[in-house]
Amino acid sequence: MANANGPRKINLSANPTPKALAELMIGDIVYLSGVVYTAREGIYARVLENGEAMPLDLPTESAANFHCSPAATQNEDGSFVLGAVTATASFRFSKWIGAWLKASGAKLIIGKGGMSPADYRDHFVPNGAVYLTTVGYGTGALLGRGVKKVRDLHWKAELGLAQAMWVLEVDKFGPFIVESDLIGNSLFERENARIAEGISKAYEGTRPAVLKRFGETDDRTDELI
């Protein structure tokens, strides 16, 4: 078992100050309090491609965009039952993220697996945003516990429960891990580089397939995203 103290733990507002953001280091564990909202491809396409108005005042109400669809339902009386909450993989939203950061003023993007170094450099750093990754994935029950209230659900009829925008009041919502910082360092990139050093040992005694695939590479520092 590893060091019992483990990584540093930080409580952060979902509308963080520039100072609080600057203090975050990759690998820190973060718990959020305040308001977070879910937005993924359905919302991005509606706002950024169809030009629809934001259904809430961003970033005043929240600066934390969660790439997520909760395991939740709405009762006939309008009330909500929210169980577990787990992120979805963020790299698929690359084509919208720059415009979204500008339009929404989001400072925290929360999701699964991080985004590419180019996304951090070109979009996150200029907009003063950082990326928090969920843990596991996913600690759905722990995150569910951190949701105190569903404040609102936008575009349910248009997008369905999974793609709709859930506005969540949260307290000590986490854990999350700081994946990118304000200058664009990436925890996943760092770990990939460390693992790459020893990876060839595991491959000893194996051989490439006789039938190749187009575009195939033997460079194991490559990534799929």
Added chain:
Amino acid sequence: MISIEVVEKTAQILMKKAAIEIPDDYHSGLKKAAIEEDGDLSSFVLEAMLENYAAAKEDGRAMCGDTGCPRWYVKMGNEAQIIGGPVALESALRRATANATHSVPLRPNRVHPLWRTDHDNNVGIGAPEIEYAFEPDGDWIDLITVHKGGLFGTDYRMLFPSDGIEGIKRFYLDSLVAFGKRGLACQPAIIGIGLGGSKDSCMVLGKRAACLRIVGNRNPDQKIAKLEDEFKILGNSIGMGAMGFVGKSMVIDCNIEVGYCHTGGMQMSVHAFCLSSRRAVARIFGDGRVEYRTDPAWFTNYQRRETVEWQMPTAQEKST
């Protein structure tokens, strides 16, 4: 005769159990991995997952917010009879899936691939998948639900006899490394490998090896069992742990299933059954009794038979 009400009620309980309760075999495997893990971040992740399983059980909420794709495996003893027949059975499983999506709640994941139509209940064209198998005797049916997570961690490749074990190992490592980075595969996982069959059945074998065999279980072919041991160690020697962080917990177990294939080929598939390995099983007997368990016990000698005719098991085998 098995009543459809019992089928539906049992199926709905299974949906809930699968979503909330981590199966004992996987739980033990992960606890062992957490003790052995020495990477700081990987350790933190594993401890958080263990805490998450406890929270899910305590609160009665799903352990993962991404329900994956709920699916059903139905196995019927040769003498099993269901009132209303297989059509009533399928309706009951579809109703249980839809109802449990609201009552647990689960995330409604299933949408039309093109029009993205969402019924908000995990039911639609071809969803949930329902697969069948039969056993030579018994008046029972086994209902198994698996909520198979993930868009990542699965791959297929046509290998050839000349690729040999070295080629199998290479594709296995490639799959783990490619989808293990950033933890896209939600490892450490039960890795299932399908070898042989044809392209579709190879995928089915690998998925079943991951989802329908438990941690610690071994293929009855001694040489395959040895490969399973070897592959587990190999996967954990990459240097990668949970979420793609430096570590050594990638594979909780590796299960291999084979099927006879074309003489010129050696199909291979790799599947990862994620950190929330959701499966639940119940046997419904002809007299209406229901017994719950977590081991699907899918791969019997009958399922793996090699011969034209099936030799009925001896009385001694039957009793075990």
